Amino acid sequence: MYETIAFYLFSALTIGLFLITVMSKNVLYAMTSLAAGMVLISGFFFILGADFLGVVQLIVYVGAIMALYSFAMMFFDATRDIKEKNTNSGLVFLLGGLSALVLVMIFAAPIHSDAVQALYPMHEGVGNAQDVGIVLFTKYLVPFEVAAVMLLVAMIAGIILAGKKMDQSLTEDASADDEILIQKDAK
Amino acid sequence: MIGLTHYLVVSALIFSIGLIGVLRRRNLLMLFFATEVMLNAVNIAFAAISHFYNDLTGQMFAFFIIAIAASEVAVGLGILIVLYKRYGSLDLDELESMKG
Incomplete structure (x- = not known):
């Protein structure tokens, strides 16, 4: 009963919030x-019994990724509304909806067959975090290490890309503005 | 009672919202947001399948998707900052350099 209420509440709120994300003109909104929406998605994970995944979602997505976005926002002018020229919005909705439907059908159709068998079944009486830990550090150890190396590479790339000319302000320094204007004129 | 189909339908709806955002937006930062929406939709589907088939593989893949999303955001935001420093805008129409 509570699961049903929670599911419908979370799904309505998540869809509404993500619609705001996609449609809003303001970057901050x-x-x-x-x-x-990501916090509510972690709620889905908790309903589904994937406790550790929900915690990771909260820490990594809401904690780290959104913090990265908000730091990056300080480089851009976030208060200004984004002006976009959208051509033929109805066609985009139709095509986007249809192609998403096709993609989901393609990937979800095999799941609905009876041939799916549990490769690493969950154990009764063992916590989700323990189960995840055992499978992650035995069966998925190599992908785990590769993911660690990938995160290291991404960190170095982020530092090198964003760190150049960090001492110059983009919005307050007049010379930086002039440089941008000169480059725009030269185009 | 909530079954697997309910979760898959919600996941498909969120995924199509993200795809519409990718097709519709012209601002690069907003494109990144739409990508995050799509990745989250897939994560919901993985967690739901993992729950209803009593299998941990779905959750494992969701973890790796989260790791990939984190590194994608780190590199992508670096590229966005470089682009903004160079062009003063993140609009795709202003960033196009190939005239065809």
């Missing part, structure tokens, strides 16, 4: 609603 989009980012805030994206963060709230």
